[in-house]
Amino acid sequence: MADSKLPTLLFYCQHSLGIGHLTRSFALARALRERFRVVFLNGGRLPQGVSVPAGVQCIHLPPLGMDDGHAVISRDDDFDVATARAERRRLIQEAVARTRPAVLLVELFPFGRKKFATEILPMIRAARRLGARVACSLRDILVDGRKDQQHHDDRACWLVNRYFDAVLVHSDAAFARLEDSFRPRRVLRTPVWHTGFVVPERRLDAQRARGEHVIVSAGGGIVGDGLFRAALDAHRRTGVPMQIVAGPFLPEPQWQALRHEAAGLAGITLLRHVPDLAAVMCTARASISQCGYNTALDLVVSEVPALVVPYATATENEQQQRAARLASLGALQWMEPHLLDGAALAAALPGLLRFRPRPAALALDGAERSATLLAQLAGTAVQPQRVEAELAWSTC
Incomplete structure (x- = not known):
């Protein structure tokens, strides 16, 4: 049972094609349980065999996804896309009003999920009106091959500067940094934290005897x-x-x-x-x-x-x-x-x-570091002390 004295973190995740975004987000949610009452807004289809982490309250939105042509499709036969979108907006706004989160954590947006902006931006505005801090949860490397890539990056930069208090990049900074795949023409003023990679909690024996397959x-x-x-x-x-x-x-x-x-x-x-x-x-x-x-x-x-x-x-x-x-x-x-x-x-x-692989010396404590950084964000009225230097990109 979650500690009712803990601040609430509302976590929005929309996985559209694969399972990766959800897997990483659930690993983060497990680490966040120690510092927050975590309420998880799940926007995609929950795969068979994948369980919501214990102690995390999950609100399943009518599931949407993307087809091969990147068009939004419904993953539930009971909803067409328009009906699903309307019900999702209602559930999201209800969740913000009921939970009054100290932190709203949004996976990928605005660096992706542009087609879900009509539900994400009202959610952010509502949470900010209630005093929530807003952070973005981001993987190590972004797609940077769009035909309109420069416009995409400039728009994302503007949205982050306007609405977000922090960007969490779940990468080892020595391996990949945000500026490697994100190049807006204006300076990103919002603090960026490279947290290390997020891996699920598990016990592995990498040295056990291996089969022939x-x-x-x-x-x-x-x-x-x-x-x-x-x-x-x-x-x-x-x-x-x-x-x-x-x-x-x-x-x-x-x-x-x-x-x-x-x-x-x-x-x-x-x-x-x-x-x-x-x-x-x-x-x-x-x-x-x-x-x-x-x-x-x-x-x-x-x-x-x-x-x-x-x-x-x-x-x-x-x-x-x-x-x-x-x-x-x-x-x-x-x-x-x-x-x-x-x-x-x-x-x-x-x-x-x-082939014999060399061990990769990568920081794999991203879930724990993210929880610590978000707890600091929730507990301060100014920018947290443990913040990396602002990324200063060229404005040309």
Whole structure:
């Protein structure tokens, strides 16, 4: 039971495609419980097998997401998008009025989630009127390949300066800083804290005896079909045993097609979802995966020899940047996504099985540091003392 004497933190999270934003946000919520009464606004579909952290009150909004064309879609057959949006706005405003939060923590916006601004901005304004401090929770690397990237960055900078008291970048500053992928033409005046990476609480034995199989995964799985099919083809060519973790968001028709294709293949195991991917990685000889935030950290903490094939589109490039940086540290190997097919994976397997990753010296205490910093933010009428120097970008 949450301590009623603790200040309230209202945490808004909208995960739209994968599971990464929700996983990181739940890990943060667990750390925040020690300092706040945490009320979590969940805007996406809750995946099967993923539980709300104990002691966290969760308000499930009618779930919305994004399709392959980045259009907003409903994840609940009982709501069309317009009806879902109206009900979400009502529930959000009701939550702000009822909880009167000391801190409002908003995941990604305004650096992303522009299509949800019509519910996020009224929430922020309402919370500020009640005296709340407002902070943004941000991953290590932002997408910076949009056609309108400069306008996007300038708009985000203006919104942060106007409405936010702090930006929490969940990264080791020696690995990636906000200014690496965010370049507005005006100075960002709001304080920026690089907290370290956020990883879920767990006990892992990275030195345990490993099996002979390669584990193949793609985060939530919604864009993993191409990787899984290439892995099956590589298995046919090499005979290397593989365990494929499809993920809870792999579309059901693709899951059934994958099961049909794998039927009768010796050395192939299919799993729909596992509760802790890093623990499963500790049992594998090697890993083939994409390179989302949480998957990358699972690879680092499990110390499994890893080959990553980042998910990428014309505008989605953050996984490639993360993969290249981790490869430069010797933590993993990576393959350009346009090269992905069964033959390329088969050719890469011998090198992967010989590969021994170097431990990546990254700060992994981001959840605890974030909780400390937000507690300071809640308890002061001026900027917290433990604040990094303001990032001074060129105004040209």
